[in-house]
Amino acid sequence: MNGSRSTNGSKGGYSRTVYYGTFLNVTRGPDTQATPNLPPTYRLVVNHGALWVNETEGRIEGFDWEVQSENELSQLIERHGWDLNGTENAGTFVNIVRSRKERNGFFFPGFVDTHIHASQYPNSGIFGSSTLLDWLETYTFPLESSFGNKSDPNIAPQKAYTAYNRVVARTLSHGTTCAAYFATIHVPATNLLADICHARGQRALIGRVCMDNPETCPGDYRDESSEQSIAATKASMAHIRSLDPSGHLIRPIITPRFAPSCTLETLSKLGALAASTSPPTHIQTHISENKEEIQLVLSQFQQCSSYAEVYDNAALLTSRTILAHGIHLTQAERELIHARGSAVSHCPASNSAIGSGLCPVRTLLDDGIPVGLGTDVSGGYSPSILEAARQACLVSRLVSFQNGAAEKQESSASGREKLSVEEALYLATRGGAKVVGMEDDIGGFEKGMFWDAQMIELGGVIGKDEDEEDRGNVDIFGWENWGEKIAKWMWSGDDRNVKAVWVGGSLVHGKIPGA
Amino acid sequence: MNGSRSTNGSKGGYSRTVYYGTFLNVTRGPDTQATPNLPPTYRLVVNHGALWVNETEGRIEGFDWEVQSENELSQLIERHGWDLNGTENAGTFVNIVRSRKERNGFFFPGFVDTHIHASQYPNSGIFGSSTLLDWLETYTFPLESSFGNKSDPNIAPQKAYTAYNRVVARTLSHGTTCAAYFATIHVPATNLLADICHARGQRALIGRVCMDNPETCPGDYRDESSEQSIAATKASMAHIRSLDPSGHLIRPIITPRFAPSCTLETLSKLGALAASTSPPTHIQTHISENKEEIQLVLSQFQQCSSYAEVYDNAALLTSRTILAHGIHLTQAERELIHARGSAVSHCPASNSAIGSGLCPVRTLLDDGIPVGLGTDVSGGYSPSILEAARQACLVSRLVSFQNGAAEKQESSASGREKLSVEEALYLATRGGAKVVGMEDDIGGFEKGMFWDAQMIELGGVIGKDEDEEDRGNVDIFGWENWGEKIAKWMWSGDDRNVKAVWVGGSLVHGKIPGA
Structure with a gap:
């Protein structure tokens, strides 16, 4: 086949x-x-x-x-x-x-969803008035940890099947033909997600989540060690590659959750692992979503001058890297990300829902950074990229009202920070295709592209x-x-x-x- | 009946x-x-x-x-x-x-939509990258003016029937049981909207739009004179009252479009007209939606120190007045509005869509101003109050990121500017009921309330x-x-x-x- x-x-x-x-x-x-x-x-x-x-x-x-x-x-x-x-x-x-x-x-x-947590789908719409760090503790980690099977760690629980089957069916029903999924730390459940995407025919990048920092991760939901984190990642990658050796329909993606949840050792090993394959493996993680998160990163990695530098030091900023959010990036970080050829997944519904902020997408685009859209279920409440496009337009119309650097005031005066309908739909299709490294294969109706x-x-x-x-x-x-x-x-x-x-x-x- | x-x-x-x-x-x-x-x-x-x-x-x-x-x-x-x-x-x-x-x-x-332009419904989703004043010129006035019948001014055109029938059907289908409608300047079409609400059984306040300022209104879409504006308003009020003398299902609402579109003479006459009926007639208009609009008002009404004062001088700030938007109100204006017992219709989808700004709803509520939700079709793209509730929650989570006074910084630190799901749904029901003066009749399941x-x-x-x-x-x-x-x-x-x-x-x- x-x-x-x-x-x-x-x-x-x-x-x-x-x-x-x-x-x-x-x-x-x-x-x-x-x-x-x-x-x-x-x-x-x-x-x-x-x-x-x-x-x-x-x-x-x-x-x-x-x-x-x-x-x-x-x-x-x-x-x-x-x-x-x-x-x-x-x-x-x-x-x-x-x-x-x-x-x-x-x-x-078809739409490309460049950032979605498949495992969090059952929590869609449930986040109260939380912000990133307390949202993770209160809503997200408890749900994700339940995708492990305590009685038999080698088998994914029924709950994982129900959630993954549903989220793939739902995203397809909203026109998402390609998605970059975060799963959980569990290899059997991650492999099950790959099986479901493969069986249902959804193009997908599937990532087993790495998180091994005992100081920031819950005791019952973290990788036991750096070695175990890498071994589990490799096991899931092998399963996904065995399902689709061509990598055209499904492929693995290396997925450190975000800097605070990983030790520097693990981040570096994951960077090396990505570079060791041929072609190099895609990488996805989060960056600069929330101001408290940024403070946490800077205090945790004091040897680095910025959030982006943490990833760069671990060789995780590559031309195959998807960085979710990027709301509060500094100019130096944007320059670094551009130099490395990494891309940003803009998740406006999530950013508004958990109060992360207003991402200045025009600034990212002006700086030459590839941008696609992500639903970020379940920080985002909807599995629809059309909803993400709507929210991207809305947020871009509010960017000029935020506490702003001079550059924003300037762009505001001309209204050029606003995304047009066409631009939002571009980000939803060709933009996303570029972010997942498939701009020659999907996103438009060119000869030679997949239908x-x-x-x-x-x-x-x-x-x-x-x-x-x-x-x-x-x-x-x-x-x-x-x-x-x-x-x-x-x-x-x-x-x-x-x-x-x-x-x-x-x-x-x-x-x-x-x- | x-x-x-x-x-x-x-x-x-x-x-x-x-x-x-x-x-x-x-x-x-x-x-x-x-x-x-x-x-x-x-x-x-x-x-x-x-x-x-x-x-x-x-x-x-x-x-x-x-x-x-x-x-x-x-x-x-x-x-x-x-x-x-x-x-x-x-x-x-x-x-x-x-x-x-x-x-x-x-x-x-049932939901209460405290601000919706029925005549603009066919334009839902069509606003490009415009902001308030150019949106009115480019999209809104041309559509509204077509609700007059050039060949026979006494009959509403088929277009008005199609649009009004559709918007009432759509709002009902989204659970809106009561709506405060803006129609157009045309009496026959406004009366037709009342007929349709009455026949379909939707509770509604229906307003014939007054706009007579030749310096700001289009030549082919404005009241000929202050006298004609008042006479047409009275004619429409009489028709609506004849359909439902009790005023329980449908009732007229006096509707100066907004300060810039009216002469001071007309504003004052409308204030007197509202007070002359027993009970006094409800009033609806717009306030402080957009920063350029505010500048326009201050330059047009130089005798007034604020936008709210223009309405107050014309006796239009009453306990039966609905003010749409109120995004950029000063503290003095909020105090004045509170003293007069007027209410605000918060229209978050519209405010984001046409880039008007982020309304600090918590500040309005803290100042004791009654607040309900409005779809503001077609500045707002959706006739759904559930969508308005969603957008109200989203906007409230972003308020803390805007250029802010100290009060906002404080409220941000505690997160209290955020609306909860329950609060948004309160604004969508009992909040809206209070705004339209029916808090004892609708919005909840109390004994004696309408079902x-x-x-x-x-x-x-x-x-x-x-x-x-x-x-x-x-x-x-x-x-x-x-x-x-x-x-x-x-x-x-x-x-x-x-x-x-x-x-x-x-x-x-x-x-x-x-x-």
Whole structure:
């Protein structure tokens, strides 16, 4: 089996699928270094026509935006020598999937969630008025520790199965085709999460959490030693690689929880472990989420002048590193992160929910740091990247009100700190793809990319083609252009608008409307 | 017909309906002036039992929290001499509506939306990166002006019907049982909105918008003169009062758009008009939403030392006045507003969406100002008060990061600026009821209050009683207490969880599950 393909049996033995209808995706315009007062242009690309996916590879083989009618679609199929009534092994058997114009339907790239704690999903929405450090103690560690099985440490408990199965189903239902997951410290449960992603066909980076500092971690929820932390990490990496040697669908990611929870020895060993594989293994952790957390790091690692330096000293700042949050980074830290090519996962819903602060995303982007979006379940209350995009827009509109350095005042005057709808959706797709190191494979509708996509329907025009069934909250009145439709989707859409989701060409959620 | 009752024919000729199951509502604990560092206690009240509504009045007649089984329910009915198989006019005919335990169902008071522009609903989610003043010019005035009919000014256009019918249906579907609406300057369309609320049975205050300042209002969208502004206001008030003389279901509200759009003459006449009726008419307007707006007001009304003083000079600050936003009020303005007994509609989704700022709600509450929630469609992108409650919680967690006076720094240190889930839901129900002057009639489940309520279902336990149909995004794993269930509802719930909605005892949305 090709590592990029799921085993869910949704295929019909076709050689190719032709997708016909409206295709939207977001690209970045030419760099605007010449006009530093304007944000770079993020452009909604609207295409109507046909796009075809090679079912063996699960990748986009070609497209033709001249195809504007069913008749032209038939001609396209004939021209290529494809066959709608073919047989499995002929190599010409083709299937057609259409987006529905009358329901304001379109294809959109799948979302990338660059930071989500799968194990915390059952706690979604439960955080009271806590902030990071007391939230970890009160809500998070007790839940995560329950993913170990006290009676048989080699088997994941039922609770882990229920939670992991649910979070993968839920993220898929919200259009997330690729996720960077934190699991827990437990190898069997982490491996189970990998099994579930693999079986359901969700592209994922899966990290067994490392935390071995006895001074900051709970007695009943920490790695016994640095050696045990590394050994457990290696065991989980081996399991994940055995499921998908190609690494296209699922791959391991080295996951020190965050600096305070690890000894320097373990951080350094994890950095070395990441560099020792070929290609080097991805790394994910947290940085500069909360002001008290930063103080804790600086007092714990007094040999370092900044939070980022702690990771850099351990060789954990690499071009394959995802740093979650990065709200309160100093300019020197941003420069260091940029120099190392590391990326930031912006988690606005979480940052607001547990009162971490307002991340100045424009500043990160201006400094050349790749940024994607993360739900950060369950600091974040929602598994939806569309919700993360909304919150990213909202937070960016409030950044100018925060205690600010001069740079922020300047950007505020021009309003350029604000993220546009197109920009938020870029971060949700291509931005996230870059963060997980897959910018050539996912995030857009380029030839050669995997068909990681969602079929969205906004519903018929109100008062005309109204369809109350599963309509969701988007109301289209008939006068909206595509830019306005997309804005309505981002601000009011939800999983009801996600009718079908594909990863690597395989249908992994929903069903094809009208089929 | 009783003014509190709709004409939707959902009744079955019963004298009473007994609601049986779980009843949640939020009350405010004893004042905590003795402990100024702690927020007042907002307490979730959980009752299981029976509550009955007199169908003639549409009000709660009694309840019995001792009723814990179907058997005890039968005994209750027998004890009262009620009859499940009675006839319409016997006065004893009773109907039973049950919340479903296995779906985590419960009754909750209907939401009060204290600030919503019904006419702007079609623009929901369309605001780009604008802020208040350019948003009005670019998006809002063009839409609102289209609610006039150029060919026949005495008839509302079809567009107004489509938008108003939709917004009332949508707000009901999200559990809003009472709304304070801004319409447009057009009398026929405003009257149409009143007709629709009356026919659909939504409790509402309906305001024809006054704006007559030729220097700030568009040439094709303003009142011709102060006299015409007052005359049109009176015409709309007369129509609304003729529909419901009792004023229990719908009532007029005097609506100067905001200070910049009105001449001082008109503001003063509107203040006098409100005071001239018996009882005095409610008033709604905007205040201190945006810093540029405040500068505009101060330059336009140079005789006044503050925005609030403009309204006070015109006798528009009354105990029946709803002031939307109030983000950047000075302490002197807060004191003035408190002295006059006026209330604030907090619209956090709008304030973030169009970058108005972070409203320090705790400061308003500490100063004794009544606060409710508003969606502020379409500055706000959602017609859901549950979304407004979420955003109120989020914004309150970010207030401490804004440029701050010493008081904010202090409140930040203790975290008391944060709104709890219970507090946000209090503002969404009893808080809003107080803002619209109906705190004795709606917002809770007290004896004598109208049965303005929603039946919520969170869905069965994951992995046990799973029900995928219309489930929504709340996942219950079975270990949650009611406080945790309510938190999950507020953070992840949507209109899918709203199964049925009643206003004054009439079913106005949805259907009774399992019936």
